[in-house]
Amino acid sequence: xxxxxxxxxxxxxxxxxxxxxxxxxxxxxxxxxxxxxxxxxxxxxxxxxxxxxxxxxxxxxxxxxxxxxxxxxxxxxxxxxxxxxxxxxxxxxxxxxxxxxxxxxxxxxxxxxxxxxxxxxxxxxxxxxxxxxxxxxxxxxxxxxxxxxxxxxxxxxxxxxxxxxxxxxxxxxxxxxxxxxxxxxx
Numbered sequence: 001x002x003x004x005x006x007x008x009x010x011x012x013x014x015x016x017x018x019x020x021x022x023x024x025x026x027x028x029x030x031x032x033x034x035x036x037x038x039x040x041x042x043x044x045x046x047x048x049x050x051x052x053x054x055x056x057x058x059x060x061x062x063x064x065x066x067x068x069x070x071x072x073x074x075x076x077x078x079x080x081x082x083x084x085x086x087x088x089x090x091x092x093x094x095x096x097x098x099x100x101x102x103x104x105x106x107x108x109x110x111x112x113x114x115x116x117x118x119x120x121x122x123x124x125x126x127x128x129x130x131x132x133x134x135x136x137x138x139x140x141x142x143x144x145x146x147x148x149x150x151x152x153x154x155x156x157x158x159x160x161x162x163x164x165x166x167x168x169x170x171x172x173x174x175x176x177x178x179x180x181x182x183x184x185x186x
Contacts, residue, residue, distance in 0.1 A: 102131075106127075106148070115175070117157070120145070
């Protein structure tokens with residue numbers, strides 16, 4: 001029974017049944033006659049039936065609430081819940097990127113200046129040292145760049161390092177005031 005229905009039923013029980021029993025019973029029934037006693041007995045049986053039905057509804061609701069509490073406690077101790085809470089991986093395998101530890105670590109590297117571009121290479125080295133368990137493959141990605149793009153929380157660009165001749169990946173958090181495209185190659 002939904003909470004509002006249960007509350008309304010309780011109020012009705014209190015005002016109609018209990019109020020009549022406590023305050024008006026002697027006024028309503030002539031207990032000095034046999035017919036009055038029989039009427040009072042029927043009324044008490046009727047009241048008992050209503051009170052008993054209400055008790056059963058409350059008892060059923062309490063049992064359901066206790067079962068829900070126990071089921072939630074079991075789920076909260078499960079690896080699936082811990083994975084969802086700490087890793088952002090939902091039970092159906094979907095990833096809630098803002099909740100993932102790897103994204104939180106990447107954002108920490110951008111925290112000094114969130115509008116500045118950050119070179120990905122040194123961030124990867126730092127994360128390998130600090131949180132070696134946080135790798136793209138844990139989230140179904142083959143590369144760090146793929147993880148940045150899949151999360152849809154970062155702008156990504158690449159350029160050529162003139163000293164080494166190798167490509168570099170840069171990233172920064174996406175904010176509403178940035179006008180550059182999400183993925184840019186220079």
